[in-house]
Amino acid sequence: MVARNNSIKSYNPTTPTLRHTHLVARVGMKKNRPLKSLLKKVKSHSGRNVRGVITVRHQGGGVKRMYRVIDFKMDKYNVPAKVVSIEYDPYRSANIALISYADGEKRYIICPEGLLVGNSVISGDNVEARVGNSMPLSSIPVGSEIYNIELTRGKGGALVRSAGNLAKLQSLDGKLALVKLPSGEVRYVEAGNYATIGRVGNAEWANRKLGKAGRSRYLGIRPSVRGMAMHAEQHPHGGGEGKGQVGRIGKDIWGNRRGTLTRNNKRTNKYIVTRRKGKKGYRKNG
Numbered sequence: 001m002v003a004r005n006n007s008i009k010s011y012n013p014t015t016p017t018l019r020h021t022h023l024v025a026r027v028g029m030k031k032n033r034p035l036k037s038l039l040k041k042v043k044s045h046s047g048r049n050v051r052g053v054i055t056v057r058h059q060g061g062g063v064k065r066m067y068r069v070i071d072f073k074m075d076k077y078n079v080p081a082k083v084v085s086i087e088y089d090p091y092r093s094a095n096i097a098l099i100s101y102a103d104g105e106k107r108y109i110i111c112p113e114g115l116l117v118g119n120s121v122i123s124g125d126n127v128e129a130r131v132g133n134s135m136p137l138s139s140i141p142v143g144s145e146i147y148n149i150e151l152t153r154g155k156g157g158a159l160v161r162s163a164g165n166l167a168k169l170q171s172l173d174g175k176l177a178l179v180k181l182p183s184g185e186v187r188y189v190e191a192g193n194y195a196t197i198g199r200v201g202n203a204e205w206a207n208r209k210l211g212k213a214g215r216s217r218y219l220g221i222r223p224s225v226r227g228m229a230m231h232a233e234q235h236p237h238g239g240g241e242g243k244g245q246v247g248r249i250g251k252d253i254w255g256n257r258r259g260t261l262t263r264n265n266k267r268t269n270k271y272i273v274t275r276r277k278g279k280k281g282y283r284k285n286g
Contacts, residue, residue: 007204021211024204028117030085035098038108039066042091044220057253062220065090071107072148072156074123074134074194079103083119083132086111093163093205097132110148110161112198123194131198137169137177138191144169147200149179150193157196164203169195183276227253 007027013019047059068089081099084106089096097111099121114131115121121132129141140146145166148157160167160182170178176188210216213223232239236251251257 008207017212020209022207022209024202024208026088028086029095030087030098034066034068034087035106035108038069038098038106040069042067058222058224059220060222061217063218067091068096068108070096071109072158072161073154074109074196075154076101076105076107076123078122078124078127080120080122081107083115083117083121085117086115092161093202094161094200095163095202110157110196111201112147112196113201113203114198115201129197132196134194134196136192137179137189137195138172140169140195140197142169142171144197145199146179146195146197149189149195151189153190153193157194161200163200163205166199167195178273181276184274185272185276186274188271188273 009025011018047056081101084098095111123134147160149159165182227235227237230238
């Protein structure tokens with residue numbers, strides 16, 4: 001094994017596969033089993049609904065794994081907690097941190113960048129604006145980097161939870177806070193909603209290269225077949241002799257025209273100031 005940097009590891013090219021494999025190094029992370037009381041089973045449905053019909057393609061197989069119960073609410077207010085360990089989570093791109101409160105209770109939280117074993121975190125209305133601490137948006141200094149942002153008070157963080165992501169608190173306007181999200185969208189969020197200071201860790205996750213098809217299968221990702229490679233009855237792009245698709249409108253596998261709006265929530269449109277990437281609405285595939 002050859003380390004490219006502190007976060008990415010590569011391998012000596014003893015096989016063609018290893019030549020192109022670059023994975024995230026789990027330096028300083030716990031290597032033994034996770035806390036059993038915070039695990040639960042999640043049944044794999046392989047992208048099928050209750051009738052057994054595939055509704056989400058390219059899912060299935062994969063290694064067995066247990067779900068780690070994450071505390072997105074951090075609702076044990078004004079009780080300090082110490083970081084016991086930082087661990088890998090097979091269900092998400094971000095790493096997780098096991099914290100132990102002063103009364104002995106243990107929980108998993110999303111691990112931010114810079115949080116180390118032995119550090120202390122706390123949640124509350126009037127706590128220090130330090131990495132890992134959770135507090136209302138109204139108590140966070142303007143310009144701060146935040147993640148794990150609530151959309152509904154008390155339901156727990158719903159925005160900005162994947163590896164390397166962050167949002168920025170741009171301004172406070174009475175009962176509303178203006179937040180810029182990783183997608184570029186700028187929207188209002190109620191100032192009483194909680195968020196966590198910092199950015200999600202494990203940013204190098206985006207630079208990994210799985211190296212071989214089998215590693216995708218371990219993750220439960222099945223192959224994706226191009227529509228043009230299918231028969232005519234299987235896909236709107238299928239059939240024909242050659243690659244030409246002159247005059248055809250781009251459609252998905254169900255025959256729906258591409259470019260349709262994927263956001264249709266008029267109730268919350270008033271909170272969005274700027275759409276992501278400057279678009280008037282969210283569009284599918286372009």
